[in-house]
Amino acid sequence: MSSDTEQRIREAAFCALAEHGYADLSIKDIGEELGQNPSLIYHYFDSKDDLLLSMLDVFVEIFIDQQAERPIADAEADLREFVGQILHPKPAHVEQVMLTPPSDIERAISRIFVELWAHATWDSDFRGKTTTMEDRLRETVIRKIRAGIEREQFRPVDPELTADHLLALLKQGLHTRATTNQKAAVDRTQTIVDGIITDMSCQG
Template identity: 70%
Template sequence: MTGHPETERRIREAAFRALVEHGYADLSMTDIGDELGQNPSLIYHYFDSKDDLLLSMLEVFVELFMDGQAEREFDDPTEELRAFVDQILHPEPMHAERIVSGPPSETEAAVSRLFVELWGHAQWDPDFREKTTAVESRLHETLAETIRNGIEREHFRPVDPELTADHILFVLKQGVHTHTTTNRDDAIDRAETLIDEIIDDISRA
């Protein structure tokens, strides 16, 4: 893969928009090339395959998401937990633009579909499964570390940080998946309500 960061970024942007439009199964390098406005042969100078490109896109997406969370300063672990949840359930266009310029207008739906498409493909592809496992591990550890910090500072009760992080992450994933794959328009709101109840339960009165 030839190194040229700006071109690689533009290709990842095109792949993001094309994936949201076509879905993984129907996505081709031609679709990505059309979105890019270039002959698809250009893409092969930077990425070996469609999967190589999508894995790279996922890696960059998650890095920027995690960096964005790390850059924010929180005095209250409860506020930090809620902000983390909000970033996943309600990604704003300004956040998505750190990853792609001119993201789809329905940013929340687009980002949700991105993850559901790639996680769905991970059922059949060990390379994708390895990457999605690593992503989930990072999300889980961020949640668990925030909860541990809250316990140490006596904002939270002495709960099991690992188990509580599992609980929150499970609800997050289910909310995104249900929002993307059903007509349950209330899926995101329901997930947010459930997580609010978890946070309220572990918080000291």
Template identity: 75%
Template sequence: MSGQPETEQRIREAAFRALVKHGYADLSIKDIGDELGQNPSLIYHYFDSKDELLLSMLDVFVEIFLGQRAEEPITDAETELRRFVGQILHPEPAQVEAVMSAPPSDIETAIARVFVELWAHATWDDDFRSKTTAVEDGLRDAVAHIIRAGIEREQFRPVDPEQTADHLLFLLKQGIHTQTTTDRADAVDQVQTIVDEILADISRES
């Protein structure tokens, strides 16, 4: 089908925006079609169901936060790790626009809401659980890769890269979840403070 990849991407972007507005439980194919500006029947030419579409949309997370990171050389591990943490806690419009042509205006809130909605649905759905596990494994591997590079360049102490990566990702996930689901507006700032303490602890210069 001509233009299939481009149309699929537009549908994913519309689903992203619709999910932010409606939440998983209330989201319908019609809502996505309205956001897309097309008859909802078009979506079924590309995706069999809402869940298949949202599962494919999780690849957007991978592109936003990972991209080609694993292939990039690391010269300053601490700077790279701070950049990675910053991208997750405070994603910038330009960062998202690199993989989405029409992201929501408040991209930080949008990504946090989509994260909470899809990860919560993984509680009940094995397919979603498998996909969110793969996304988290990719994030963990990326963080461990940065930490390992820092150890090799003697910027970091010889800590366990995988365990430290797990620690950081648990913090990031909890901060996003808490800020999105409670009135703790300072949750992400508190996570950043703890991350700074971890970086100070593993730094050779501390």
């Protein structure tokens, strides 16, 4: 089985999902985005949902697991960088998942976040995946906050409650960007989160 082909199929699924939305997305749409006969996709994935769940697995590995495994050199800088990668993903980081990401990758990620989290309302497989993603995001943020407290970079805040607060803001920012015409929603979220981190900082 060719991992390169699987990667290209996941990339096509990402782009097609961002364009069509979950309800209207078909294997045919993904095949057209891929530039291949849709039947090729069934050699690698059993269904549209199987493909999208696989796509989420790759995003967890790249955007969350690699962060979780990386040693924390500077807790405050690491936390700010992690927040920035969620709200404003850098092309170099996205290219670990996609060789040719959409031109507006930030809006595409916001749309996919809203589409798949909404679908998880009714689908237990997707709900399990989104729960895992949120749990890992939360654990990563808690780890960075605890490291900052231990190194006296952060004041002794409650790591769990602070992580919940930050993640709620990040999710709201992505949701608002995807579902409204408020183009500055993510930038406002970034400003609010930066303010919280500055308030936690012993240098703030």
